[in-house]
Amino acid sequence: MPELPEVEVVRRGLARWVSGRTVEEAVVLHPRAVRRHFAGAEDFAALLKGAVMGEAHRRGKYLWLPLTESLSLVGHLGMSGQLLVQPTTAPYETHLRVRVRFADTLGTELRFVDQRTFGGLSVHEVVPGDPEGLPVTLAHIARDPLDDAFDEDAFHAALRRKRTTIKRALLDQSLISGVGNIYADEALWRTRLHYERPTASLTRPRTAELVTHIREVMGDALAAGGTSFDSLYVNVNGESGYFDRSLDAYGREDEPCRRCGTPIRRRAWMNRSSYFCPRCQPAPRTSS
């Protein structure tokens, strides 16, 4: 499941292998992969044809490449998506959804492969005057904690204003982007915060700690996963972006907490799981 570090690796790969190339033809092999392109697959392909892929940008888990001054190509990997640059002669992947062929002689093409089709590609209007070609559909996505423009004071103020719990807030892409279930659990473990801690109870220093730990978790993953991108493959494999040795909480039910030895617990939460150390991350008093 790609989170921010994995998506950043993909962005670098796109910048290296795709930006600047002219599209010869886009072929949509599965309509669901372009379902966020509201005008349909044919329109999607027509807009791409002849377009020059611009610089690769990322905000949170979204990627985009400007095509013109007013249109950008948007990509989201969802849970199982991959963007691959493959030799045009390579056999089709089992879950190949979109092919983008280029009008050059490099002999490679861009492929969107996605088993569960939670991800997808689409073309959207650009926020007028935005220098990076930010698509309007991404305007509600908050800056991520690796972005220089991330505003920690504003994030803290938003947490204090909300009547919700901290893990929900971490997964709310309009407050902070790029954090998914895995890194949320990891950052909360590092900060010794229980996932049901009310956001309104966080002090400013506590928010600072949490943001620091999010950056550390992401930075570690990026350092580990970002080393091998300089190959033909734009993406690392959906699974291989994670490094088990670096996980302290997620997926470690009944295994000893690396700080205190108490068995890590798993709780059903929002149709998924939360992993935490019951000793290091005690439940807030207010929860019954």
Place this chain on the structure above:
DNA sequence: CAAGGCTCCTGATAGC
């Protein structure tokens, strides 16, 4: 309007 829950999808795995 804010908050919380539902839902899309397919393959791996567990359980019988």
Place this chain on the structure above:
DNA sequence: TGCTATCAGGAGCCTT
């Protein structure tokens, strides 16, 4: 062995 049930989860959309 082969079937069914369960789980994984990002984020848009719906309900309360």
